[in-house]
Amino acid sequence: MLRIVPARPATPTLYDVAREAGVSLATASRALNGSARRVREDSRVKVLAAAERLGYSTNAPAQAFARGGSTSIFLVVSDITDPFFAAIAAGAMRRAGSDGRLVLMGVTERDPARELDMVRTARRQRPAAIVLAGSRRHPDRTRAALLGELDAFEAGGGRVVAIGQDSLPYARVSFDHAGSGRDLAAAVAGLGYRRPLVLAGPAELQIARERVRGLADGFETAGIPLSGDRVVSGGFGRDDGEATMRDLLRAGVEADLVVAVNDVMAIGALAALREAGVGVPDRMGVAGFDDIAPSRDAAPALTTVRLPLEEAGSTRSSSPSATRSTRGCGSARRC
Amino acid sequence: MLRIVPARPATPTLYDVAREAGVSLATASRALNGSARRVREDSRVKVLAAAERLGYSTNAPAQAFARGGSTSIFLVVSDITDPFFAAIAAGAMRRAGSDGRLVLMGVTERDPARELDMVRTARRQRPAAIVLAGSRRHPDRTRAALLGELDAFEAGGGRVVAIGQDSLPYARVSFDHAGSGRDLAAAVAGLGYRRPLVLAGPAELQIARERVRGLADGFETAGIPLSGDRVVSGGFGRDDGEATMRDLLRAGVEADLVVAVNDVMAIGALAALREAGVGVPDRMGVAGFDDIAPSRDAAPALTTVRLPLEEAGSTRSSSPSATRSTRGCGSARRC
């Protein structure tokens, strides 16, 4: 008689391991994952051997389900190719790895609607924490919906952490943007620059506004009032920095220094200056914020304010402690 | 009489939604996730309204568990701050997003042991596919274990894709490194360079070896035999490129061109040349592979071979089709 053997799923389950090891399901579970290790050594060995023999792999979704949650961290970033966010992500993953956690990641591409969407997706995964790294805009249309999701997540026992977004009512890792701006202004003023120009980025971006505010404060203190026409709005990316700078050069602005509200923009501005044949730093200095990795290779050197991005990504708890630090300039002459 | 209200988990379940909507569990399930939409419009509306009212969020682990798997993609990369991998990741996430999938990510930090570990972690998540982006080394000690895991994963119905690692017996997205090397050699020879030096990276790295082989071929064809002493081994990172170049300069090598096996190293070499006051590209040209984003801002410009990284990350199926393309040089004089 030919019996049809049911096409058992090729992946063995804990049940298979238990049977193979000659113990109960409970014992197998405890041996492989149990926290309170109250399993006799010899049966532990049996179970492990059986698991090995069968090529057993824990079914994490099932486990998370049974436990009512996982230990994963869901990280929401704007754009993973932006060194700023890559550094944060690297920090988070390094930390998670050493904690035996998994990092799930979603990108928003700087679109608030997609951000909301990613948070919904994140919530569905039932992670231990949702970490938001991005930047809020001023008229924040999706804010209510976002807070609704996040509050519900916290109500369910989840943890929410906002990196660099102090306007969110959750645990946060914050950067003192205004303070960094003041420091940077003081530093460049100390280097002798007198006619600064500020590439301010988008007016709606809080991070950009705070940095500009800090710069204005700092220059003011140094006796260099920053009039409104010296602060130019524009986009927040590399190409935006290049375009804005190019426009300014074409318009014939006078300045001995350009400060962009982030390094990426500063690098763009550098390209525009190079193209226009304006000597840096002789005829014009260039400065930015963040001290991202590529800034190190910007030639000529950039003056930049360092932000502890990797640390931010790897910070576990997060009292609203402002962190900032400045960094000296590279090898360029006046910096 | 005071009754203790059981502390119900704050997150409502599908069961709660069904009750709230006055329908059965099955109907609620079908209305919210069902594929074959055979739910009457009015009850569909009732369910959606109830879900909205309760702030219901699907329990993805439970769903994945019940369905016996998820649609997620697990991406394993060496280092997310490396623009090379960031580009691949961005491509994968973009694609996944438009497919309504989630990307789980793990980093190996170029450590084979950690890679094996990440693959195990990946398998536990029961994703639809595991995508490996990295580079294999030659004496590949973990290979057997790795293949064991991946084979088991495929046996369980999963899909494995290797990006840029043709030695793995799975679906792959491959780059024609040797071809790129030939192209690059031909291009720079055409620009008039005659005394090339190659920063070859680690001898164990297959990707590096193939590129070097292509370069040697190409130079040979151009009548510029590449003797062994013109090919210098070293690390694969930016700092390695800088260090190797610095050593070479100190040793007084003669050359009119340096070709690094990747842009990151080339950028490092550029830093060493700048430091040593060697004019680029007048006294020495610099070339690399990958055409990563920061290369665009390398000053002076780099000659580089473009690789379709984002496309690679977003490629769904993957016949072993080799893809390559070259790119012209930037604004520098001789390139």
Add this chain to the structure above:
DNA sequence: TTGTAGGCGTTATCAA
């Protein structure tokens, strides 16, 4: 079109 009921793999409770 809707509801009932069994099952998915693991954990956790409670006896033995």
Add this chain to the structure above:
DNA sequence: TTGATAACGCCTACAA
């Protein structure tokens, strides 16, 4: 220390 067994939240035949 171990073993039954009942959840856990959702999906899906199967029946109604």
